[in-house]
Every structure is written in C-alpha cells, then in structure tokens.
Amino acid sequence: MANLVYEVRKGIFELCNQKSFVDPVTKLRPAFEKALSALLVFYHQKEAIKWEAVPLYSLDYERTGLAANSIISERGMISSEYPLLYGQPEQLAVWGGMNCDVLYLTGNFKRIVFFENKIGSGFTYGCGSADGQIARQIDYLVESRIPEKFFLLVSSELLFNKKWYFNELREALKYDESRECVTGYLISWEDILNAFRTV
Numbered sequence: 123m124a125n126l127v128y129e130v131r132k133g134i135f136e137l138c139n140q141k142s143f144v145d146p147v148t149k150l151r152p153a154f155e156k157a158l159s160a161l162l163v164f165y166h167q168k169e170a171i172k173w174e175a176v177p178l179y180s181l182d183y184e185r186t187g188l189a190a191n192s193i194i195s196e197r198g199m200i201s202s203e204y205p206l207l208y209g210q211p212e213q214l215a216v217w218g219g220m221n222c223d224v225l226y227l228t229g230n231f232k233r234i235v236f237f238e239n240k241i242g243s244g245f246t247y248g249c250g251s252a253d254g255q256i257a258r259q260i261d262y263l264v265e266s267r268i269p270e271k272f273f274l275l276v277s278s279e280l281l282f283n284k285k286w287y288f289n290e291l292r293e294a295l296k297y298d299e300s301r302e303c304v305t306g307y308l309i310s311w312e313d314i315l316n317a318f319r320t321v
Contacts, residue, residue: 127242130278134158134241134311142320156203159223159239162314163202166194166226168321175317178274179308181292183282190309193235193272199227206262220258223276233270236263240277240287241311257294263304271304279310 138144139151143161152158165171173191180186204225224237236259256273263271275291282288288308295306 126280126284130242130280133280134278134315137312137315141315141318143315143318155223155239155241155243158241158311159202159237162224162237162239163200165318165321166196166200169196170319170321171314172317172319176309176313179282179310181288181295181306181308183285183288183308186307188307190274193233193270194226195228197229198233199229201225206259220255222259227268231268233272234263234266234268235272235274237274237276238291240275241281252297254290254294256290257297260294260301260304264300273304273306275306275308276311276314277308279312282308282310 135151135153138158138161143165144151145157145161146164152161162171173194173196174189176190178186178188178190178192202224204222206220206222222236223239226235226237227233238256238259256275260273263273273291273295275287277287291306291308295301295304
C-alpha cells in the first residue's frame with residue numbers, strides 16, 4: 123500500500139512539473155496535498171484550467187458525459203482550506219475542527235462545491251457512512267443555505283482504478299435521505315493537469 127501511495131504521489135507531482143503547474147513564487151512543484159489544493163485555487167483564479175476538458179465521473183468511476191464546467195465557471199469564487207464554521211456548540215464536535223480542501227461558490231450564491239483532495243492520505247474522523255469525514259462535510263453542505271450542492275472527490279486515476287475513496291463517498295451520500303440534495307462526482311488530477319494551460 124505504501125508503495126502504491128508513493129508511486130501515485132510521485133506521478134502526480136512529476137506531471138505537475140511537466141505541465142508547469144508549480145508554485146508561481148518559487149517555481150517549485152507541489153509536494154503534498156495542501157499545496158495541490160492551493161495551486162488549484164490560484165490557477166482557477168488565473169483562468170488557467172479548462173474546466174470544460176475535465177470530465178466528471180460517477181461514483182462508480184464511469185464517465186457521466188458531463189464536464190466540470192457544468193458546475194464550475196471561471197466567474198465563481200474559490201478558496202482553499204476554508205474552515206467549516208459552526209453556529210451551535212454541539213456542531214463544534216461535528217465539523218468545527220475541519221476545513222474544506224477547496225470551496226467554490228457561484229457569484230450569485232446559488233451553487234456550492236466542496237473539493238476533497240485525496241492522493242494517498244487517510245480520512246480525518248474515519249470513513250464511516252454515518253459520521254466519517256466525508257459524511258460530516260456532506261452534512262455541512264446539507265445544512266448550508268446554498269440551494270445547489272456538490273461534492274467533488276479529487277484523486278488519481280490509479281487510486282480510483284483500485285477503488286480507493288469513492289466507496290466512502292457513495293456510502294455517505296446514500297446513508298440518509300437528507301443527503302440526497304448533495305450530488306457527488308469524482309474527478310482526477312490527471313484530467314485537471316491535462317486541462318491546465320500554462321500562464
């Protein structure tokens with residue numbers, strides 16, 4: 123398992139370097155998940171990601187025929203490591219210590235998209251369909267006042283082919299009827315990087 127994670131990360135980070143998906147300040151390639159998420163936000167703001175070329179996959183890792191631009195546009199607002207705020211003391215235990223890897227909002231606040239970036243790391247708070255990390259993030263989306271809610275799980279093609287991560291997302295979305303208002307998709311870093319245009 124450790125060898126697989128090493129190979130996945132090495133491949134993604136090397137592809138980042140080949141595509142010049144690098145830190146604009148140091149010109150260094152990313153070397154961990156948070157750096158990838160931060161660069162995704164930066165290059166989205168630079169309009170350097172052709173979202174129309176990034177396919178959305180179903181929770182069985184099959185092509186949906188849709189591209190990411192069906193839910194993400196260049197005009198939207200985007201942030202990395204967005205803290206999940208809470209209004210009630212009991213909510214602190216649910217999501218008060220959690221951040222969203224990438225949060226996207228349309229300018230009219232009609233659509234919200236959570237990106238969960240996973241390239242070999244485990245889940246915070248476990249992976250149960252009732253109260254694992256993904257379930258808690260989905261419950262946060264359910265509680266939000268934004269009407270259109272999406273959850274994108276971003277990982278490597280190799281990990282998706284090995285059935286990593288997406289079973290947890292599928293089970294979390296199916297666990298409770300209240301979560302039916304959230305639509306989940308898979309997207310791959312390889313597709314994002316191949317849709318990146320150097321700026």
